[in-house]
Amino acid sequence: MKILEEKILSEGTVLPNNVLKVDRFLNHKIDPQLMFQIGEEFARRFEGKGITKILTIESSGIAPSVMAGFVMQVPVIFARKKRSLTMVDELLTASVFSYTKREVQEISVSKKLLSPEDRILIIDDFLANGEAAQGLVNIVKASGGELVGIGIVIEKAFQNGGDQLRSKGICVESLVAIDSLANKTISFSKNKEVQFQ
Template sequence: MKELEEKIRQFGTVLPGNVLKVDAFLNHQVDPVLMQHIGQEFAARFKDAKITKVWTVESSGIAPAVMTGLALGVPVIFARKHKSLTLNSGMYTADVYSYTKKTTNRISISKRYVDKTDRVLLIDDFLANGQAVEGMLQIADQAGVEVVGAGIVIEKCFQPGSAELAAKGVRVESLAKVSSLADGQVSFKQTEGED
């Protein structure tokens, strides 16, 4: 998605440890028009997938997920993140390790809003080690719902998440594929016939 790549080039900053900071338009300050276009793009890519729900994890996934839900005409659920590994019988839960923050969070989705017949699209802002998507997949397994794929705003191709999801047969659609952050420069993977 050229518009997103342009934003990353213009406003993204590369920090030590292969961190791409995009808090100018996605993670802290949010560009609502870009979010709308992102939502429309995910909806277009998954238009034949008969999606009934969009799932994401708070907080940075919420804006793109809600715009995707709007474009698809389906509800969105944002999984809650808890520092403490609390138990709750009314929730599906999974533990998600954050490599950036070096902490484990428990994410949860209320059973009340999950239907056995759901066909779920997972949305997240980043795919790096794939922990957040992996956590949502675990919840989908517990709930017995079908995951039609994962829509990722920014994929870091040089980290293992993408390959691991592919190995599980999960369809991944990433709107920007970052192939390298070496020397503080953002390089994108070439994609065929894009835009």
């Protein structure tokens, strides 16, 4: 997705340990117009798949998911990392290690919000080692619903999460794939390489 690559180059920064900082448009400050374009692109890529629900995880997955749900006219469910007093129903849970927060979190979704009749699209902002995505896949499995695929805004293709998920036969669509962040240089897949300012 060209416009997203351009946004990453103009507003992203590379931190040590292969961390890509995109807090100026995706996961702290949000560009709603860009989120809508992202939603349209997810809708295009998963068109005709009969999706009934989008599943994501708080917090950074919510904005792109809500726009995808708006375009596709399906509800969005976000897995919670922390239980609230209002989560009094039976829960589907999975354990997820957060790379940027350095801790294992139990994510949960109220069981009644997903059913075996659902055809579910998982959406998240990043895919790196695939921990969050795999946790969401486990929740879909536990629900009895069908996993249609996974839509990712930015895939770090040099980490193995995407490969692991695809090797299981899961359709993973990334709007942008990054091959390397070495030397503060953002290198997108298809050999397009641009020096980070």
